[in-house]
Amino acid sequence: MPSEKTLGAAFAGALTVALAAGAGSAAAQTNGGWGAYGADLANTRFSALHQIDTTNVKNLQVAWMLSLGSLEAQESTPILVGDTLYVTTSSGPRYVFAVDAKTGAVRWRYAPEVPADVAATTCCGLDNRGVAYANGKVFVARLDAHLVALDAKTGKEVWNTKVADYKSGIAMTSPPTVVKNLVITGYAGGEYGVRGAISAYNQENGQLVWRTYTIPGAPTDPGADTWKGDSYKHGGGAAWYVGSYDPQLNLVYYGASNPSPWGASERGPDKSEYGRETNLYTASTLALDADTGRIVWHFQTTPYDAWDYDGVNENILADLDLHGQKTPALLKADRNGFFYVLNRRTGALISASPFVYVNWAKGVDPETGRPIENPEKRPRLDVWAKDICPNLFGGKNWEPMSYNPETGLVYIPSFNLCMDLIGRKQVYKAGIMYLASEWNLAKPGPGGHMSELIAWDPVQQKKVWGIKEELPFMGGTLSTAGGLVFYGNIQGWFKAVDAKTGAELWKFNVGTGISQGAMTYELDGKQYVAVVAGRLKTPPSFLADIGERVFAASPEGGVLVVFTLPGA
Amino acid sequence: MKRKRLAFALALTTAVWSGLPSLPSSAAEEGGGPASRGAAKPDPATIAEGRSLFNQNCSHCHSPNAASPDPPRDLRRLSLRYGDHMREVFWYTVTHGRPDKGMPNWSGVLDEKTLWTIFSFLESIQTKP
Numbered sequence: 001m002p003s004e005k006t007l008g009a010a011f012a013g014a015l016t017v018a019l020a021a022g023a024g025s026a027a028a029q030t031n032g033g034w035g036a037y038g039a040d041l042a043n044t045r046f047s048a049l050h051q052i053d054t055t056n057v058k059n060l061q062v063a064w065m066l067s068l069g070s071l072e073a074q075e076s077t078p079i080l081v082g083d084t085l086y087v088t089t090s091s092g093p094r095y096v097f098a099v100d101a102k103t104g105a106v107r108w109r110y111a112p113e114v115p116a117d118v119a120a121t122t123c124c125g126l127d128n129r130g131v132a133y134a135n136g137k138v139f140v141a142r143l144d145a146h147l148v149a150l151d152a153k154t155g156k157e158v159w160n161t162k163v164a165d166y167k168s169g170i171a172m173t174s175p176p177t178v179v180k181n182l183v184i185t186g187y188a189g190g191e192y193g194v195r196g197a198i199s200a201y202n203q204e205n206g207q208l209v210w211r212t213y214t215i216p217g218a219p220t221d222p223g224a225d226t227w228k229g230d231s232y233k234h235g236g237g238a239a240w241y242v243g244s245y246d247p248q249l250n251l252v253y254y255g256a257s258n259p260s261p262w263g264a265s266e267r268g269p270d271k272s273e274y275g276r277e278t279n280l281y282t283a284s285t286l287a288l289d290a291d292t293g294r295i296v297w298h299f300q301t302t303p304y305d306a307w308d309y310d311g312v313n314e315n316i317l318a319d320l321d322l323h324g325q326k327t328p329a330l331l332k333a334d335r336n337g338f339f340y341v342l343n344r345r346t347g348a349l350i351s352a353s354p355f356v357y358v359n360w361a362k363g364v365d366p367e368t369g370r371p372i373e374n375p376e377k378r379p380r381l382d383v384w385a386k387d388i389c390p391n392l393f394g395g396k397n398w399e400p401m402s403y404n405p406e407t408g409l410v411y412i413p414s415f416n417l418c419m420d421l422i423g424r425k426q427v428y429k430a431g432i433m434y435l436a437s438e439w440n441l442a443k444p445g446p447g448g449h450m451s452e453l454i455a456w457d458p459v460q461q462k463k464v465w466g467i468k469e470e471l472p473f474m475g476g477t478l479s480t481a482g483g484l485v486f487y488g489n490i491q492g493w494f495k496a497v498d499a500k501t502g503a504e505l506w507k508f509n510v511g512t513g514i515s516q517g518a519m520t521y522e523l524d525g526k527q528y529v530a531v532v533a534g535r536l537k538t539p540p541s542f543l544a545d546i547g548e549r550v551f552a553a554s555p556e557g558g559v560l561v562v563f564t565l566p567g568a
Numbered sequence: 569m570k571r572k573r574l575a576f577a578l579a580l581t582t583a584v585w586s587g588l589p590s591l592p593s594s595a596a597e598e599g600g601g602p603a604s605r606g607a608a609k610p611d612p613a614t615i616a617e618g619r620s621l622f623n624q625n626c627s628h629c630h631s632p633n634a635a636s637p638d639p640p641r642d643l644r645r646l647s648l649r650y651g652d653h654m655r656e657v658f659w660y661t662v663t664h665g666r667p668d669k670g671m672p673n674w675s676g677v678l679d680e681k682t683l684w685t686i687f688s689f690l691e692s693i694q695t696k697p
Contacts, residue, residue, distance in 0.1 A: 116668035120670050120672045191628075426624070429676070432672055433625075433628055433672075438623040439623075440632055541636050544632055544637070545637075547631060548637040551638065
């Protein structure tokens with residue numbers, strides 16, 4: 001880890017910055033706009049807009065629609081810059097569209113020729129989750145592991161930088177994080193045994209400014225002794241999802257994925273008493289100094305992971321009132337089923353509690369932060385562990401949650417699935433999936449429903465209300481100051497519910513499944529709500545008969561649907 | 569030889585029509601495996617072993633036990649699509665890959681015995697017409 005210094009020094013550095021900046025508040029919240037994937041760099045997915053509220057949402061109507069022109073998974077959240085929406089489609093991306101946000105008229109489209117064989121090195125479907133914007137440029141990360149800057153007015157490439165060799169099993173699917181003069185990105189590959197990294201490029205010219213690896217590359221690197229032998233060489237830890245940024249602390253937050261391969265015998269002692277073989281920094285949250293990439297702190301949610309409890313889920317930055325004290329917190333609903341509240345300045349654990357049914361661990365040790373494992377639920381080499389909950393889709397996957405500071409609640413799109421899992425032996429080969437496992441994921445959890453929208457109180461660490469959904473892969477959530485939560489399900493129903501009670505206030509079927517979260521914006525005094533739809537392709541294929549139900553409930557599609565109130 | 573070519577031309581037509589792998593006419597001459605394997609009915613232990621090997625190496629795209637909900641990836645339809653040429657299509661696809669569709673080339677990754685053990689499992693679960 002070339003850019004990492006000792007953790008002691010790192011903590012001291014972080015403390016100095018924090019004291020100089022004063023008590024940190026989360027990055028500025030959106031004010032009528034939606035300038036980043038997660039609404040803001042705190043990833044709250046909360047909008048202060050309130051023209052559409054609990055009293056009138058029943059009148060919502062379609063304002064316009066845009067066919068996205070591709071039929072793979074549609075996982076994009078549009079962003080708004082001025083009066084232009086920027087939205088991407090799957091397959092590479094197949095397109096980046098710049099669209100008149102009032103009418104849907106296309107201003108330009110960027111249709112790069114991405115090598116077709118990226119399909120073999122993209123684990124979980126051809127997709128793209130959106131773009132980032134700064135200083136007249138739109139930044140898009142592609143499946144061929146190229147990071148591209150486009151002129152926001154014309155869609156022409158300004159620069160095109162190769163981040164990594166996709167043929168080794170690397171793909172880029174998520175929007176980068178723009179910080180100061182940098183554009184920061186990770187990449188996927190935790191299923192191919194890549195070495196995870198987070199890299200920062202100069203926004204002006206695409207030149208590399210810093211790169212921080214998430215796992216060791218040599219025996220002398222910090223953390224190498226947390227791996228069995230030299231297993232870190234193909235150890236994963238890919239930071240493939242979206243980052244967060246706190247400008248006052250100057251810290252960038254990313255999650256690192258599961259270790260490779262899933263089967264754990266290659267990487268450690270193959271038992272719950274794993275000692276120091278935790279496989280750092282996989283299945284972790286990392287806080288990096290934005291200027292240097294130095295890892296300031298880390299928190300590993302699933303040490304020595306054997307369940308594919310990937311640690312990439314988004315980190316929401318919010319200031320919570322804890323014991324009468326305003327605390328700079330980081331909120332994460334982890335794959336492993338626990339909801340973590342950390343101090344985002346220091347990485348200290350504040351609390352962790354299961355937000356879904358969890359049986360692989362009895363809890364999280366408040367002192368060490370380590371899960372207290374149930375050894376029967378740890379799959380081992382050639383030994384099945386049965387009925388592990390949650391399954392490897394996690395209590396929550398990438399589908400984003402939202403945080404409403406007015407209700408103080410987090411709205412989590414969750415899974416209720418369990419699994420059988422066993423470790424196997426597999427020889428690593430570049431570009432070939434490196435899983436070393438067998439599994440059965442098609443096991444609904446208690447109650448039989450397979451998804452649930454959970455309203456979660458992060459201070460009390462308890463569920464306030466929930467809405468059960470029959471099928472898995474419900475979409476992410478949007479919270480607004482109109483007292484609403486918007487979300488969709490895989491059957492294509494886009495719904496608005498009361499943020500306080502969960503009461504359903506409105507719904508509309510968009511004709512194909514919804515995986516992503518919606519966004520909202522205001523132009524000329526009119527509030528719009530936009531959602532991308534298109535049924536997933538690859539993840540349901542993990543699920544055999546349940547996957548057939550998902551496919552039957554929802555045709556392939558690719559559409560952006562925008563709603564508004566009549567006459568507003 | 570001519571008959572064989574014609575048969576492969578038919579297989580090719582079917583494959584293109586159905587969206588499953590297309591098969592160049594040279595496939596008949598490649599590999600050597602298809603003709604030399606699988607004449608005898610596989611025993612249950614081989615099928616069970618094939619199922620496990622399939623689930624380790626293929627199920628992330630084709631679903632556990634090959635029960636994919638996605639028709640183009642549903643390997644229970646191989647017999648319906650390729651009939652007598654299922655064996656050749658299988659061999660050509662696993663030894664050449666279809667990277668544009670996400671299918672890697674398994675040559676040098678899985679040995680011939682493993683591939684044919686997986687094939688024994690696939691044969692055992694084919695959808696009847």
